Amino acid sequence: MNTLLGILLVITGVFFPMAMLVWLSARMRRQPPPRPRQMGMWLAFNFVLPVGMVLLGLSLISPQFGASTVIRYATWAALGAALVLMIGLAIEAAQARGSRRSLPTGDANGG
Numbered sequence: 001m002n003t004l005l006g007i008l009l010v011i012t013g014v015f016f017p018m019a020m021l022v023w024l025s026a027r028m029r030r031q032p033p034p035r036p037r038q039m040g041m042w043l044a045f046n047f048v049l050p051v052g053m054v055l056l057g058l059s060l061i062s063p064q065f066g067a068s069t070v071i072r073y074a075t076w077a078a079l080g081a082a083l084v085l086m087i088g089l090a091i092e093a094a095q096a097r098g099s100r101r102s103l104p105t106g107d108a109n110g111g
Contacts, residue, residue: 006057014054023045037092048078
């Protein structure tokens with residue numbers, strides 16, 4: 001069962017960045033465009049999550065590989081960074097929604 005889960009994690013970790021780049025391309029065409037900080041966070045997330053998934057998958061496939069202290073710490077560091085980025089992206093999205101609601105809707109003459 002660990003081997004199957006490891007294989008699925010490795011496959012997902014390989015295809016996730018490509019799928020996310022397609023999603024980001026579509027997202028860039030919609031209005032309002034993402035803020036530069038959001039874009040940087042999405043690109044960082046697109047790097048660290050697949051790295052963590054592939055390392056975790058390889059650790060599940062080969063226990064000797066996962067027994068290495070460096071690999072174990074690198075795996076959890078990458079997955080932890082992905083979690084922190086996801087929380088940051090949620091906060092950014094909430095702030096963006098809040099700022100859109102507070103924008104004035106009248107014209108320049110106050111009407």
